Amino acid sequence: MIRYLVLLAIATTFAVTARASDAKTPVVIYDGKATEVSAAPEASNDLWITTGDLTRATRFVIKPQGVCRDELCFPLPKNRKAEFVSKKGPTTWFNLSAFAKLIKQPVVVDQKNGVWYFGARDAEQNGYLTSLEAPNFTLPDLNGKLHSLADFRGKKVLLVTWASW
Numbered sequence: 001m002i003r004y005l006v007l008l009a010i011a012t013t014f015a016v017t018a019r020a021s022d023a024k025t026p027v028v029i030y031d032g033k034a035t036e037v038s039a040a041p042e043a044s045n046d047l048w049i050t051t052g053d054l055t056r057a058t059r060f061v062i063k064p065q066g067v068c069r070d071e072l073c074f075p076l077p078k079n080r081k082a083e084f085v086s087k088k089g090p091t092t093w094f095n096l097s098a099f100a101k102l103i104k105q106p107v108v109v110d111q112k113n114g115v116w117y118f119g120a121r122d123a124e125q126n127g128y129l130t131s132l133e134a135p136n137f138t139l140p141d142l143n144g145k146l147h148s149l150a151d152f153r154g155k156k157v158l159l160v161t162w163a164s165w
Helices: 002-018 051-058 078-083 095-104 125-131
Strands: 027-030 033-036 048-052 062-063 066-069 072-074 085-088 091-095 107-110 117-118 138-140 146-148
Touching: 033 051, 048 051, 048 138, 051 062, 051 091, 078 085, 085 107, 091 095, 095 107, 095 117
Parallel strands: 027 117
Antiparallel strands: 027 033, 048 091, 062 066, 066 072, 085 091, 107 117, 138 146
């Protein structure tokens, strides 16, 4: 709780110094950079921003394979796509706060000042992404014998996964 209050204080400080006095213009703080974004036409507890603002504020873009930044892509669950992407007239809106929940990224919001602070994702997750080394896990084979990924360190391993969504 204290960590989030500190983040909120930092976010509010950034917002006050980074923007004009118009409290109706939301500010996104992502990777320590404050960016004013367009306000969604409808009131919501979530942060809906245009896809242009998504790229400007976070460097993420929406692609067929998911929401991507450089080589990192997060697939959006197909049965929940409407929670993340909405087209209103010529503008496509993206729910950045729901996306943060999906990727387990901490978010702090100051509703009064319209400031949204997006913290760093879990350090353990980020460590695996930057090292390109998968975390260890153990699973049974078809005969019930347990195998750990660590048993194959130093060898090339092909992991085949499947998800119903």
